[in-house]
Amino acid sequence: MAHILGDLFANQLNGTQFADLIEGLAGNDTLNGHGGDDIVLAGDGADSVNSGAGNDTVEGGAGNDTLNGGSGDDRVEGGAGDDLVKGSDGNDLLFGGSGDDVMSGGRDDDEVHGGDGADELHGNAGQDLLFGGSGDDALYGDAGNDTLEGGAGNDMLYGGDGDDLLYGFSWGGEPVPAQDAGALVNADEPVEDTDYLQGGSGADTFEFRWLIDAKDEIIAKHTDANGNIDYSMNGVAGENSNVHDHWVESIGTNVVTDFDAAEGDTLVFRGHTVQLESASHADFDGNGQVDTILAFVSNQGGNGGAHDGDKVGQVVILNQKIDAADIAVDAGVFFGVEEPFSVLG
Template sequence: MNRIQGTRFSDWLEGTLLSDLIEGGAGDDDIFGYSGNDILKGQDGNDRLFGGDGDDDLTGGRGDDRLEGGQGNDTLQGNAGNDILDGGDGNDTLSGSNGNDTLSGGDGDDSLHGGRDNDVLSGGSGDDTLHGNGDDDTLSGGDGTDYLYGDSGDDVLEGGAGTDHLYGGDGNDHLLAMSWAGEPVPAQDADAQVNSGEPLADDDVLQGGNGADTFEFRWLIDARDEILDKHRDADGNVDYSMNGVAGENDNVHDHWVESIGVKTVADFNPDEDTLVFAGHTVQLDEITYEDIDGDSKLDSVLTFVSNQGGNGGAHDGDYVGTVIVLDNLIETASVDAGVFYGVEDPYSIIG
C-alpha cells in the first residue's frame, strides 16, 4: 500500500491507481483516493475526502469535514465537528460521532449512525438502517425497506417509499408514514378508458417507545407538473377547486386513489401519544376490535375509504387501506380524518 503524508499546512493530496494510505495532517486538506481500496485520514482542520472507486475507509478527524465515498462499499467516520458524509454508490457504513452531522447513504443498502448531537440522516435508495443515537435527530429512510431507530432524544422519523419499520425510542418522537396515490397515464384520445396509476401501497410498522409520541400518516396525491399546469390560475397559484380533486371533465385525471397498504402502530399510549391523519383524500370508514397479533389483547383496526369531497364519482367509498393500533381500543371520536382539499406543501407535488 502506498503511503502519502501531508504537512501542517493545507494540502492537496492525490492517490494512485493502487490502494493508498493518505494522511492529511494539520490544515484544511483535499484528499483524493481514486482507484483502489484506500484509507484516507483528514486529521486536524476542515478537510475534504473523496474515496473514488474501490472499498474505501475515510476518517475526518477534528474539524468540520466533508467525506464522499464514491463507488464501492465504503466506511465513513466524521469524528469531532459538524461533518457531512455521503456514501455514494454501494453498501456503505457512515458514522457521524460528535457534532451536528449530515449523513446521506446514497444508493445501496447502507448503515447510518448519527452519534452525539443533533444529526440529519437520509438513507437514499436501497434497504437502509438508520440510528439517530443521542439528542434530537431527523431520519428519512427514502426508497426501499428501511429500519429507523431514533434512540434517545426528540426525533423525527420518516419512512419514505417502501415497507418501513420506525422505532422512536426514548423522547417525544414524531413518526411519519407516507403513501402516495398514483398518477395515471393521461388518455390520448376521446374514447372512454381507465388508466392505472403507480401507487405506493407500503405496509409500515411504527413503534414510539417512551415519551409523548406523534404517529402521523400522510396519504397524498402524486400529480406532476404537466398535470398541475391545468390548474394554474392567472396569478400563478395552484387551484384544485376549478375542476375538482379526483377527476377531470376531459380526458386527463390529476390523480387516482389506490391502496395505501396496512400500517401498524405498536407501543401506543393514549394518555401521551397522538394519531394524526394529514393531507389525505380518505376518510375513516369503521373501527373494529380483534386480536391481530395473538397476544390475547384486543387491537383496533381502522379501515379507510376514498373520499374526494364529492368529486370522486364512482371512486368515493372504495377501500384504500388499514391502520392497526396494537393493544389499544381507539374510539371514532379520537380519529381526525376528514376530507382533504387542495394541495399540501411540501409533500403533495412529486416532480
C-alpha cells in the same frame, strides 16, 4: 490547502492538522483527514475514511465504504454501494446514497438520509431527523426528541426515548404525463406500503400521510393541448369537476405497536382525498388482546365517479381500543380531504 492525491491502487493517505483536499481515486483506500476542515473524496473502491476533527466533507464514491466524519459538523455521503456511515460528534448531515446502508448520527442533532435501498438508520443521542428514502428501511431514533420518516417501502420505525414524531407515508404514484394528440397517457399506481411504528417511551405522535404529491400539479396533468381538463384517464379517483383527482389503489396496512394515551401519545391522519370509513375492534395479531382497525377510503365528494369509496388502506393500533379523544384533527388541511373522526366515539 494541501492537495493529497492517491492513484489507481490501494493507498493510505494522511492529511495534516490543517484543511486538506484528499483524493483516493480508484482502489481500496484508507484516508485520514486529522485536523482542519477537510474535503475527502474516496473515489471508487471499498474505502475507509476517518476525516478527524473539523467540519469536514466526505464523499465515498462507488463501492462498499466505511466513512466516519469524526468530531465537528460534517457532511458525509456514501454514494453507490453498501456503506457504513457514521457522523460521530457534532451536528452532522449524512447521505447513504444507493445501496443497503447502515448509518449512525452519533452525538448531537443529526440529519440522516438513507436513500435507495434497504437501510438501517440510527439517530443515537440528540434531536435527530431520520429519512429512510425508498426501500424497506429500519429507523431507530434512540435518545432525544426525534423525527422519523420511512418514505417509500415497507419500513420499521422505532422512536426510542423522548417525544418522537413518526410518519407513515404512502406516495401517490403521480404519473409523468405525455402528450399524444391532446390526451394524457401513463398512469403509475401508488406504491402499497406497510409500515410498523413503535414510539417507545415519551409522548409520541404517529402521523399518517397518504397519497402525497398530487395536488400541486393536478391541473397541468389533466389538461390537454387545447387547455381542456381531461377526465378520461383510467384509474383516476373521482373523475369529476372538483379537479381533485388522483390515482388510487390499496396503500397498505400501517401498524402502531405501542400507542399509549396515558403517555401522551397522539394519532394524526392526513390524506389526499382520503377519509375514515370505519373503526372496528378485533385481535389483529393473534395475541389475545383487542386491537383497533381503522379503515380508510377514497372520498371525492359529489359526482365522485367510479373510484369514489374505494378502500385505500388501514391503520391498526395494537392492544388498544381507542376513541375520538386519541385522534388529532387539523383544520388546516394541506394534503386534501380530512374529516372529523367522530365515528370512533
